[in-house]
Amino acid sequence: MKVLSFIRSLLVSIAGCGLLSACAPGPTELVVYSARNEEHIQPIFDRYSAQTGQTIRLITDDAGPLIERLAAEGRNSAADLLITVDAGVLWHAAQLGLLQPVDSPVLKANVPENLRDPGNRWFGLSRRARTIVYSTERVQPAELESYESLTDAKWKKRLCLRTSKSVYNQSLVAMLIAQHGEAQTEKIVRGWVANLATPVFANDILLMQAIAAGQCDVGIVNTYYFGRLQRDQPRIPLKLFWADQQTAGTHVNITGAGVTAHAPRAEAARKFLEWLSQPDAQAMVAAIDLEYPVSSAAPADPQVAAWGEFKPSPLNVASAGELQPAAVRLMDRAGYL
Amino acid sequence: MTVTATVAGSAPPRTRRVASSSLLCLVLCLPALIPLLVILTSLATPETEVWTHLARYVLPDVIVNTAKLLLGVAIVAGVLGTSLAWLIAMCEFPGRRWLDWALLLPLSIPAYVLAFVAIGFLDYSGPLQAWLRAMFGSSAWVPPIRSTGGVIVVLSLALYPYVYLLARSAFLSQGRKVLEVAQTLGYSRGSASWRVALPMAKPWIAAGVALISMETLADFGAVSIFNYNTFTTAIYRAWFGMFSVHAALELSAVLLLFLPSCCRSSNWYGGRSSAPRVTSIAGTGRLRRTACCWRPRPRC
Secondary structure: OHHHHHHHHHHHHHHHHHHHHOOOOOOOOEEEEEOOOHHHOHHHHHHHHHHHOOOEEEEEOOHHHHHHHHHHHHHHOOOOEEEEEOHHHHHHHHHOOOEOOOOOHHHHHHOOHHHEOOOOOOEEEEEEEEEEEEEOOOOOHHHOOOOHHHHOHHHOOOEEOEOOOOHHHHHHHHHHHHHHOHHHHHHHHHHHHHHEOOOOEOOHHHHHHHHHHOOOOEEEEEHHHHHHHHHHOOOOOEEEEOOOOOOOOEEEEEEEEEEEOOOOOHHHHHHHHHHHHOHHHHHHHHHOOOOEEOOOOOOOOHHHHOOOOOOEOOOOOHHHHHOHHHHHHHHHHOOOO | OHHHHHHHHOOOHHHHHHHHHHHHHHHHHHHHHHHHHHHHHHHHOOOHHHHHHHHHHHHHHHHHHHHHHHHHHHHHHHHHHHHHHHHHHHOEOOOHHHHHHHOOHHHHOOHHHHHHHHHHHHOOOOHHHHHHHHHHHHHOOOOOOOOHHHHHHHHHHHHOHHHHHHHHHHHHHHHHHHHHHHHHOOOOHHHHHHHHHHHHHHHHHHHHHHHHHHHHHHOOHHHHHOOOOOHHHHHHHHHHHOOOHHHHHHHHHHHHHHHHHHHHHHHHHHHOOOOOOOOOOOOHHHHHHHHHHOOOOOEO
16 A cells, blocks of 8 residues: 555656646746856746846756756757857757857847857857966066966966866866876976965865965966956955966856757847857956956956956867866866866 | 475465465565666676776775665674764663753754755864864864775764664663663663663664665765775766766665675674573672662662
């Protein structure tokens, strides 16, 4: 009897799941799979809905599971648009054939060539730089120069890094491989590891707090993490230094989006992407998490603008994806945990 | 041939019942077994290139780290859970009643939250070390929290309730009478606990430790915050860093090999004879032990 009642309750819950999945999106509702947090994206959706009447359904998860889900759903997927952070992830989704090319003069005009897929399957929506942060109490900016210069012996036991598991570090090393080749990049990474003051950190905020507390003097972080910390603690004795200004330019990464391969509402998705690339929306997209707009016509948030102008790396961010597996292996070899 | 047919034809009803219940069991377990089968089938088509890299640069560290963590957490959480259970079940002291349920609360806090709090409070930039530096200068030394020891302590604090819960039930169900009987038979109170109550609770403690070990193997959040590389972090890295789901599956298959060893050790430990040795006592000792039986609940 117990077994029977268990089976009955199992069947009831299965039927419940079936009912839930019947709540399919309406024929015109745009379905967005997003690896960005809801708080960073919902206000933008709300504005678009208010302006155009287009309703949007948001499904958030980590990038990996979203990509696997898209692949598993195939032609039956309800998703129209995939939004993620990190160019490597977008490159990977495009490689798997999960995104379709969008031929749009508006997107081409608004998104610089190096911040979109050469095959037009994904487009950058906002930019973030990964650069050097230093203690204003113990470091002079004149002592700093490039990512490579952090391998110098004068930084012995003064460098803090985030884990190599962070996709941002994987992308940074991938871009270094694109610039310097594998052998030289491995030397750089080994140099960093030799200069570490303490085991690598799980995130950028802990890293910056360690610099502020005096555990180390320099580190490498994403600009918006610095912005968040600065917003919470305006007096924190840290500053950003733009790396590689005399050479290739500072490493940038993107938040970006692409129309899914089997999007039921591909046309509506394209329109939304175009709207996101317009200066108006760009200012909002960038300011919401202290990033830089991709469109040069849009202004940066005043707090972000105060960090100064910098020369970004002109390399196409797609290389970050292409070279990411090589970067991960290189970091494994170099003992960068 | 005839003999075989006869035996098969006259299978006792009990055997048939066993067969049908194992079939039912298999059907019910199927949803859980499917992912495991998918993982195991990945071994049939090895991705040699990534695997060679992993075997050379990643696996040695990961295996040693996982083993250290497993052993450390099993010992620390096992000892902590058992001793707390013994104190709560066997002793009377102020606060015992609320500690009885409060000691279960860590189960409701995810291990990664505890890890985050521990690092935030105890790391170099945390308030404790900042205060110590302010008081004693930069020479103040605190053991680093972001270390193997740190991750073992945090996971043990998060997981000990599994052992605590089971051992507490074991001690309570034995009752104090067992201890008192042992005392009448010549054991001191300490040795009665050690030689009688503890061996009798062993199967429960071993089951708790087995649960803890499996939770430890599966933990991803806490080890990520400590940046302590184990199988789970290596699986994640293979999947998201190298875009190789296949290599991630292969690593998962190796991780699965750890699981039977968790269960086996619990069987071995729990299944050993737990009968205490009985020694005879004579003279005044006998009277003393008998008096113990009438003594009120011991206080520790």
